Amino acid sequence: MRRRGTDWAVAPPDEPALTILLKPPTEREAMVDQAGAEAWARAWTDPAFVGGLTVEWEERSWRRVGRQRVPVRLVARRPDDVAALAGGRVASEWRLFAARVAEIRGRWGPSEELDATCRRHAREITGWDEDRFLQVLDVAQWLAIHPSDGLRPRQVPVRGVDSKWLGRHRGVLTALTTATTGRPGLGLVDGDPLLRVRCLDSSLCIGGLADLAAPVRQLASLALRPDVVFVFENLETVLAMPQWPGAVVLHGSGYAVDVLEKLPWLARCPIVYWGDLDSHGFAILNRLRSHLDGVTSVLMDEKTLLDHRDLWVIEPRPARGVLDELTSDERAVLARIRAEGDVRLEQERIPWDLALRELRSVSRG
Structure with a gap:
């Protein structure tokens, strides 16, 4: 989930996100514990147990008990289903990132440049609290509308934004502004090294x-x-x-x-x-x-x-x-x-x- 979740949040897959192979009992195992084998197969028909996932079944032809229908694959068709399967912090972080990607797209519309920015800065986007995340988007939007060429960081007239704040968030701000305007940078003048x-x-x-x-x-x-x-x-x-x-x-x-x-x-x-x-x-x-x-x-x-x-x-x-x-x-x-x-x-x-x-x-x- 951690490895592929960023891509899924930006571009949901057309095909099932995840397929898990189940291990149904063999005929020999079923003969040794018939009640256990039946209970295991029956559990996969319970919506409460399966959740939003899809169970795929196949028929098995067993010599002593004849044809049996057994569950063989568990399919998560949507990334959100994979998140539910993962649970815990992984799921909550993925849902937060997906929601914030949607917020970014809602402001500027979908584009390959924005998608690439979201992938590249996924850690920061997920790590901020809600107020900080919205503040970054607001400042990026202001910079996109008001080119700051020639200004020093101290001169950016946005309430609550100072040179230290700009320094901490400059990478994301530059990426967002470039993705939405095509300008290669913020145009701010830095101090000479x-x-x-x-x-x-x-x-x-x-x-x-x-x-x-x-x-x-x-x-x-x-x-x-x-x-x-x-x-x-x-x-x-x-x-x-x-x-x-x-x-x-x-x-x-x-x-x-x-x-x-x-x-x-x-x-x-x-x-x-x-x-x-x-x-x-x-x-x-x-x-x-x-x-x-x-x-x-x-x-x-x-x-x-x-x-x-x-x-x-x-x-x-x-x-x-x-x-x-x-x-x-x-x-x-x-x-x-x-x-x-x-x-x-x-x-x-x-x-x-x-x-x-x-x-x-x-x-x-």
Whole structure:
């Protein structure tokens, strides 16, 4: 029911939703307990026992007792019949979801786009209380009628809706608005993501600031002239870096490295990248190299991986795909990581004195 119920609520099946094979007694079993066999067959004729389900019967030709008509299949023709059979929380959740799908269709009319939205967001649609569900529909309807292009979330003039509320419900609101209007999004203006930068040389400080976070477009206007730029995946590593002549360190968290090409001063100096020794660390390195030249990795080699075998953990959702920007040695390490069972060596687990030694060696070129 849980597996197919979402599809049934959106598009009820034309054929029976569920067929359950019964196991009528054999002739031998009937001869051993004739009263029990008769009672079992008779129960399937009782509407109170069968409920709204259909029982299909077949004749059996038994050598000693002749022809007997026995129940062989229990058929639930409607999804609601399956829900009744399942009972409990499964049934109540399915009925609630089906009712809410009907409410959504009642507002906007049926469409493939709305059906897909309901399937994709079934968990949220079912999980809200009634007031929250109706509020989401009301806001989606308002946004469909009043395009909010250029507005910040704080400026949406709907009573009871603030930026936090929009943040929690934005996925469903966007899907509903796109399904009903064809617009690709809500048009709301988000805040620019901030990039963390530390100047490890006081001569490079920006207005006396050595550590700052700012939008990339603002950082792009800086007249920095570093001799080397470190890009680290881990913020603690960024903060632990000591004073370093001519050096700047950036927090390249996750896939934020995609925006680094917008910093023109990065194109004029060597870049040293250090990420976790796992599939995502190499995927980020690959993306960084696709945007910038002169990127060297550090502590992402097979020796480092094997020397710290006791510190490995398993990566829960490894990245897949071909990473064309990796060197042959880096591809070999990634292959070893996958062969060992998608392991991960987080950069924080590597001893700090070893890390600094390797960073100094690489930065000297």
